[in-house]
Amino acid sequence: MDILVSIFSTLGDQLQKPTLSFLIAGMVLAAMGSKFEVPEPVYKFIVILLLLKVGMGAGISIQSASLSALAVPAIGAAVVGIAIVFLGRWTLARAKGVPQVDGLATAGLFGAVSASTLAAGMAILDDGNVPYEGFIGALYPFMDIAALVTAIVMAKMAKARKLASSVNAGGTMTMGGTGGAGPAVPQGLLKDILIDTVRSPAISALLAGLALGVFADPKSVYDSFYEPLFRGLLSILMLIMGMEAWSRLSELRKVAHAYLIYGLAAPFLHGALGFAAGYVAHVTTGFSAGGVVLLAVMAASSSDISGPPTLRGALPEANPSAYVGTSTGIGTPIAILSIPLWIAIAEALIGW
Amino acid sequence: MDILVSIFSTLGDQLQKPTLSFLIAGMVLAAMGSKFEVPEPVYKFIVILLLLKVGMGAGISIQSASLSALAVPAIGAAVVGIAIVFLGRWTLARAKGVPQVDGLATAGLFGAVSASTLAAGMAILDDGNVPYEGFIGALYPFMDIAALVTAIVMAKMAKARKLASSVNAGGTMTMGGTGGAGPAVPQGLLKDILIDTVRSPAISALLAGLALGVFADPKSVYDSFYEPLFRGLLSILMLIMGMEAWSRLSELRKVAHAYLIYGLAAPFLHGALGFAAGYVAHVTTGFSAGGVVLLAVMAASSSDISGPPTLRGALPEANPSAYVGTSTGIGTPIAILSIPLWIAIAEALIGW
């Protein structure tokens, strides 16, 4: 009981904090039909700065981190990313009215990571003076790439299997040699997806920041520019994302109800998976409680920037209204608004 | 005599201050035919940040303000906004070569408020360490909405009356029942204008900032981001507005001379009205001298961002070259350059 009381009181406090209140303000603006908008190039620039900041911060911290302290949460992040896609395959992708490729694309987006949600999580922890590992940003690509690659490979394999079975039905055996494991992944597909993902604006900005943090010495510009601007720009970004979420909601009317249920439930389920992976790292390598929260936030989040274009390129047959609508319209706001939940649970279970 | 001397010496000092010198630099650049320009999306973003800042600052201050201290200047602001439109109806809208709807639209813009001019006024007062009420930004929508709504309703009524009288001349009585007060305002018109104004980018950014300041706790991000960036971004904005003013001046060649006279005289007349309203609040509720200056600055200013699209939507028959040209080309620069005048008068009449 005490745990529940403490969770709810922490939740209440957090909802008044600036980061979340800007998100809500954005949703209210959109609901009011306001013509307020942040120009697209400014939005893109803010995202770039956040990604460079998160990457650079991680890169600077990696220099002083031990390999094992890093490896366990990184493997955990990748496993969670893959698990989320499998979960989506067994649930959403089998739901009534959901084409399998659309379901897998949606699960891929939900497994991938939103930089803004992660940044919001960091800002909220900073607000509460909760410490966390500086290298957290370096876990982002592990979960993000793992989820996107799994979803795309799975969708391509499903398509190949379908083709093969329709050909089989027609009487000829062409690809039947692979047995129960289904058709082999086409040669080079994995490499192509990996290259595409690494080249995507978000991942490459993050990796550039990471490399600068590890190999160069950007501490001065990080402390004087990236770090101080971070909070302010994040507040603008939350405003934009709140408006975007509201306006995307309407797109969901055109698709099956299953998306709505998935979008509402998945952030909590995925966050719990991430929390569990973080907890394992906490027990085995002393991963901090703040780090556990951020791994849960990453898992709960769904990709808003790098994911959609990657999926559009790799799976042109999937319906963007379905996966972008579910992710941006429901998944992202729920993931951001549920950040205090993970904080409250971590405080109750682990303590700072 | 002493008062005049002190007014002129204060004026001289202020013209060298950064805010005004950037405006003048912009005008010189445009006069030189410079190809210098600040990209449109950046301009829009700067305005958004200023409006959020002004709104948020007001919202934070409202929490500690007494209702009466707020109500008197707010009513004063609304009355001034309405009075300016009536003044314009009796002068500009009756001038030779000025169609009534164009005159009313121009008066509406001059009654509405320019966020950049208000921000410039705040920055100049800050420079001189002159205190003013933090909630000043909350007066903005009272004057702005009052003026725009009055102008639009008046123009619509004039049109309806004209139609009615031409119909009357044709021999049939259709709307004659309203007597001397003219035809009634069409059902729902007032509500539509109000909704449109509140949804306009400027007013909704200001209201979002206001709501965040009142209901959330954005003090940390306000102090670390919005407040420090304010001055710098304002200097860029002044540069843009100086260039814009110069280039708009040429549009005025196409319209009647009355606009030129109105544009030159109105900021002083309206500023005096605002000053008087502020002075009443000063005497009755102890409204500060700095607040009186800012109410004068608001009244002297004419809307540069939210006003024009609102008018274009509501009064498509009015000529934008006339009202935007007069406002942006003459009204705004005169209003900004005359800020030191109100400071000098307040210093002489009230003292800090």
Next chain:
Amino acid sequence: MDILVSIFSTLGDQLQKPTLSFLIAGMVLAAMGSKFEVPEPVYKFIVILLLLKVGMGAGISIQSASLSALAVPAIGAAVVGIAIVFLGRWTLARAKGVPQVDGLATAGLFGAVSASTLAAGMAILDDGNVPYEGFIGALYPFMDIAALVTAIVMAKMAKARKLASSVNAGGTMTMGGTGGAGPAVPQGLLKDILIDTVRSPAISALLAGLALGVFADPKSVYDSFYEPLFRGLLSILMLIMGMEAWSRLSELRKVAHAYLIYGLAAPFLHGALGFAAGYVAHVTTGFSAGGVVLLAVMAASSSDISGPPTLRGALPEANPSAYVGTSTGIGTPIAILSIPLWIAIAEALIGW
């Protein structure tokens, strides 16, 4: 020997510094085929801020500088700008496969100045606590305008001479009276080029900053906004320039090899010229070692913003792939990466 050792050790240190590492990161991103990009309007805005900052800083310093301390390096800057174009005329413009007008346009760009390279030089000196004259930014237009005007006048004269000689060959004497000095510069041409250059976005932003620094009192906004943002925005700019350099390299495949050799060698040669001019000022008027470095950096740099459109306007017959490709693809990155070389030489020859 000792000098060489000290030069190389300084070089090694500098390549890890943030400014240069962001440039290299940009080149790596482009080489990886990353889709990362900074939106064009943001890029333009960053350049405007840097130019306003450099100009304003120079303007503020000019007030306390003696005329002679300013005049000697200013004349040096103009002489170097002109010398670079003459050098290009005797080398690149005579090379095989290089049309004379293209060679002259390229030499003009290499004589003109890159604000970002100069800003990078300032940031690197600041990092090492090396002092330099605050008015350095005021030397920029002397070198820039001198080089562009010389290149354009030379190209126009060459064209006129060609026309005249072809007419002469046909039997009629029309312009032969000017003797060995070639045909006179067409009436008004010089004035037109000067006006065009002064109106170009970069030079007019710099001059506006300079005028504000000299005539207004922008110290407060300079210290609170322009100066602190400078380093951070420069890091973004270096990222952009690195990507741009890499992608421009491919354009050079279409043009003669002479451009490649010129682009690689010219920054070192021109930098040495600038260093020599600075050294003369150092000996005669006590110009600082940091100032000598920055004059070398200016001379080594080639114009990336104001130069290309000015040349395109004045010499429409020149091939932009040739001059922009050589300048942005090779000249600029080499100039930025060689900044530590001038620092090392200055440290060895003059000392701080």
